[in-house]
Amino acid sequence: MNKADLIVALDVPNAEAMEAKLQELPDFIEWYKVGLELFCAEGPAVLEPLKKRGKKIFLDLKLHDIPQTVANAVKTAASHGVNLMTVHAIGGRAMLEHAAKAAAECEHPPKIVAVTTLTSLSADDFTDLGINRTVSEQAVKLGELAISSGIDGMVTSAHEAQALRDAFPDALLVTPGIRMPDGDVGDQKRVASPSFAVDQGATHLVIGRPIMHAEDPVAAATAMLEDMNK
Template sequence: MNKAEIIVALDVPNAEAMEAKLQEMPDFIEWYKVGLEIFCAEGPAVLEPLKRRNKKIFLDLKLHDIPRTVGNAVKTAAAHGVNLMTVHAIGGRAMLEEAAKAAAKCENPPKLVAVTTLTSLSQEDFVDLGISRTVSEQAVELGRLCMASGIDGMVTSAHEAKALREAFPDALLVVPGIRMPEGDVGDQKRVASPSFAVEQGATHLVIGRPILQAEDPSAAATAMLNDMNK
């Protein structure tokens, strides 16, 4: 398993704000996440500053639709040069298989990771949704479906990562909800420190506000990296 990497989440409202944040980032950050907010605001053009800098792009749109629509979206996104994409595991086998087939046919195939359970959800939220499994059980069972469908890995909280790593030794495990021990958890409910996430088997750590909103974003990113490498 390769050493885990930081993905800085560009959770900002527009391209101007993104450019300002990119200028504050240290050179060692190779991965950036582009999510719904800025992609809806700017469209695919928002990817160009990252491509000019030769950065790796994690397009986090959490695709969840009928199989054909998701497959076509994967092909379209791959044509824009993205390296990693998200789909929702709850979309089911046919959707996951179609996404994987579409990615494999691309000239530069993106890796696909499936969201098992949003880190903003707790066990109490599962009751509201009518899900009887525990969060960990849900992650592993959906992970099994994803891997059997040709998906490269899962998006999961650090607290489910160990079970997924044990069940799927070669899977990518992308872990959001990363905070330093003294950090504000915001709207996340299942958070973890960088070092804990790596210990549990994460391959990529998605970090947004703790870096973007820091007084010194470069220093904050360096602190995260140092904690990962404990």
């Protein structure tokens, strides 16, 4: 039994590219992430090939708007068979509560996770934004806000996952920025290996380029799962 779920990020420009990648990727992958680029290119129709394959869908649009608009978006996403989706914790308590309530009212309620801090941000970026907390302090503070508002969990770097797991034992912790120890970090500033993320308490690991751009995606995905389950 896996300690955490692997989510492969379909960071491709259009449905044609997605279909080509799905043909290459192994059947044992149960979860796929659809993000802004692909969803903006194709709209909800891009989810259909995943549903037909019986896959679970993580819709990562990082909703951040007035409460009612976010609530409506959550219900619409749920109607398209989304299993997991993101909101920005910094949207505030009312927005988070509306998102949680909207999800609970759906026939098939999606889980909602709140983004605490983007893994592309560093302490220097916090200074630019006028945030006086450390990255870890910000993650825990926004995590408290999200969980107390009815949200199911958080999106967080593996480096903040342990603090969140200690504070919120039952929360979902979705961790991007995953690389093998010898992998290219790309534009991520706070990366971690799969085994480290799981050890820190992550429940879902989001992995894109290391699998999607691999010469052998099946071998890459297998290596990631093996590292996750050390």
